[in-house]
Amino acid sequence: GDATATSTATNPVHNYASSGSYTVVLVATNTSGCVDSIKKTVNVYGRAVVNFTPTGVCFNTASNFTNLSTTTLNPNTGAIATSSWSFGDGGSSVAANPAYTYTNPANATANTVYNAWLYVTTVNGCKDSLSKPITVYSLPTPNFVADSVCFNSPTTLTVTGNNNGNPNFLFVWDFNGDNIPDMSTANSPTTTTLPLVGNNNVTFTMVTSPNGGVLQCKNTFTKPVWVRATPAAIITNTNQCVNAPIGLSAVNSTIAN
Secondary structure: OOOOOOOOOOOOOOOOOOOEEEEEEEEEEOOOOOEEEEEEEEEEOOOOEOOEEOOOEEOOOOEEOEEOOEOOOOOOOOOEEEEEEEOOOOOEEOOOOOEEOOOOHHHHOOOEEEEEEEEEEEOOOOEEEEEEEEEEEOOOEOOEEEOOEEOOOOEEEEEOOEOOOOOEEEEEEEOOOOOOOOEEEOOOOEEEOOOOOEEEEEEEEEEEOOOOOOOOEEEEEEEEEEEEOOOEOOOEEOOOOOOOOOOEEOOOOEOOO
């Protein structure tokens, strides 16, 4: 039924190159030369064409898997009955379009590629599968150092964090703990005048860009920066006539801790 060569075997095996419905003819001839034949339809079921879209993500962020498999490209395929996923780290799902979070702790500081698999079975029992790589990008490890200064003097903040293999994109600073960025820069070091005497809880967010800005991976770190108080100089004196000694006292001056 598919225009290939015939067979004279009693019970032949034949592989059809494509799915569809084929008319098979069996012609039987006995030793007396009598001939008879019969026709039957053989259904060769198509497999689904498996495809899916994984999304590269930052560590601790869910990756969305979209099932793009189709049953329209091969004839006589039938609908998809079941789909199942294997995410390459021991995790699995039977959801149509799952969201999955990779949680391997080593992935927090190192980019890791996982091979995700999608398995599809049609209503006719035909199975196929596809594997694609998905990259889970590490988070930066933020840290910084600040020089010791007096109040109202600028302090220099120098980034000492690790980008863990991904390009630095942005450094975001919150100097007063209100969770509102006070400065965003791509450069280090940077300078600023901190608002308080004593401890200033500086929150630093380090942002990397593993794929040219399409994806941004960030991590936040808070560190106290001590600002010293400025001493207050006060002179008290007693006025005297010329050529008489004048008493000067600094006893009212203050030197803060």
